[in-house]
Amino acid sequence: MxxxxxxxxxxxxxxxxxxxxxxxxxxxxxxxxxxxxxxxxxxxxxxxxxxxxxxxxxxxxxxxxxxxxxxSEYGYSELEDVLSKVEKEGRAPFIIILDGITDPHNLGAIIRTADASGADAIVIPKRRSVGITSTVVKSSAGAVEYVPVCRVTNLVNTIKMLKEKGVWIAALDMGGQQLHKSNLKGSIALVVGSEGEGVSRLVKENCDFSVSIPMKGRVSSLNASVAAGVVMYEVLRQRGDSEG
Structure with missing residues (x-):
C-alpha cells in the first residue's frame, strides 16, 4: 500500500x-x-x-x-494508448521523455508543469530513473493524477516507435539550436536528461535535433525541472495554445 x-x-x-x-x-x-x-x-x-x-x-x-x-499502487499508462487517444481527438501529440531523472522532487515538478503546459504524457525508463513515489506525488501537487506516466523498458526503442508515428524528437542539450529559433510545432517529443550527465549519448544520437536554452548569467546550467519547464512553455507558445 x-x-x-x-x-x-x-x-x-x-x-x-x-x-x-x-x-x-x-x-x-x-x-x-x-x-x-x-x-x-x-x-x-x-x-x-x-x-x-x-x-x-x-x-x-x-x-x-x-x-x-x-x-493502491500507482498505475502506469501505456504510451500506445495515450497516442491513440490523442489521435482520436485530432491533436498532435506532445510527449516528455525523461532520461535518467532520479530525483523525485524533479520528477514531481516536471509532472506538475507538464499538466499546466498541456503535455499528453511523461515517459520514464524502468532503469536509471525514479518511479512514482509519495514524494513525487506530493511534489506534483496532485498533477500525477492527470498526466499519464508511461514506464518503458528501452528509451531508444520508444523514440524509434514515436518517429514511425510521425513524432519529431528534440533533445534538450547545451549544444543545440537556441530554443526560440527551433520549430517545436506539430507532433513533438522533448527529451530531458539528468542535471549531471544530460541526455545520454545513444538517446541523443536517435533524436532528430537538439535545442538549448539561452543563458546570460554566470551559472551555466539550470535545474532539470526548471529547464524542462522553460521548453514546455515554448512548445505551448509556438502551438498558440496559451489562450485556450
Missing amino acids: NKIEGRNPVIEAIKAEHEIDSIVIASGAQGSVKKIVAMAKEKGILVKYADKKKLDELAPGENHQGVIAFV
Missing part, C-alpha cells in the same frame, strides 16, 4: 477517483482538512483520526500537513 501526504495531493487523488483505502487525519486539524473529510465521506472512503505524533511516524521526514491517504 502506498501513501500520499499533504492536503492538495490528497484532494486531487479523491477528485481523480484514485483507489483510496483510507485517510488518516491529525486530530484537531483545521482548514481544508474539513473539505477532505467531506469529500471522503461522499466517496465512501474510510477516515481515521490520530494524533500528530502518529502521522509523523507514518510519514517520517515528510510534511504531511495533517493528512495521509493510503492508496
Whole structure:
C-alpha cells in the first residue's frame, strides 16, 4: 500500500477517483482538512483520526500537513494508448521523455508543469530513473493524477516507435539550436536528461535535433525541472495554445 501526504495531493487523488483505502487525519486539524473529510465521506472512503505524533511516524521526514491517504499502487499508462487517444481527438501529440531523472522532487515538478503546459504524457525508463513515489506525488501537487506516466523498458526503442508515428524528437542539450529559433510545432517529443550527465549519448544520437536554452548569467546550467519547464512553455507558445 502506498501513501500520499499533504492536503492538495490528497484532494486531487479523491477528485481523480484514485483507489483510496483510507485517510488518516491529525486530530484537531483545521482548514481544508474539513473539505477532505467531506469529500471522503461522499466517496465512501474510510477516515481515521490520530494524533500528530502518529502521522509523523507514518510519514517520517515528510510534511504531511495533517493528512495521509493510503492508496493502491500507482498505475502506469501505456504510451500506445495515450497516442491513440490523442489521435482520436485530432491533436498532435506532445510527449516528455525523461532520461535518467532520479530525483523525485524533479520528477514531481516536471509532472506538475507538464499538466499546466498541456503535455499528453511523461515517459520514464524502468532503469536509471525514479518511479512514482509519495514524494513525487506530493511534489506534483496532485498533477500525477492527470498526466499519464508511461514506464518503458528501452528509451531508444520508444523514440524509434514515436518517429514511425510521425513524432519529431528534440533533445534538450547545451549544444543545440537556441530554443526560440527551433520549430517545436506539430507532433513533438522533448527529451530531458539528468542535471549531471544530460541526455545520454545513444538517446541523443536517435533524436532528430537538439535545442538549448539561452543563458546570460554566470551559472551555466539550470535545474532539470526548471529547464524542462522553460521548453514546455515554448512548445505551448509556438502551438498558440496559451489562450485556450
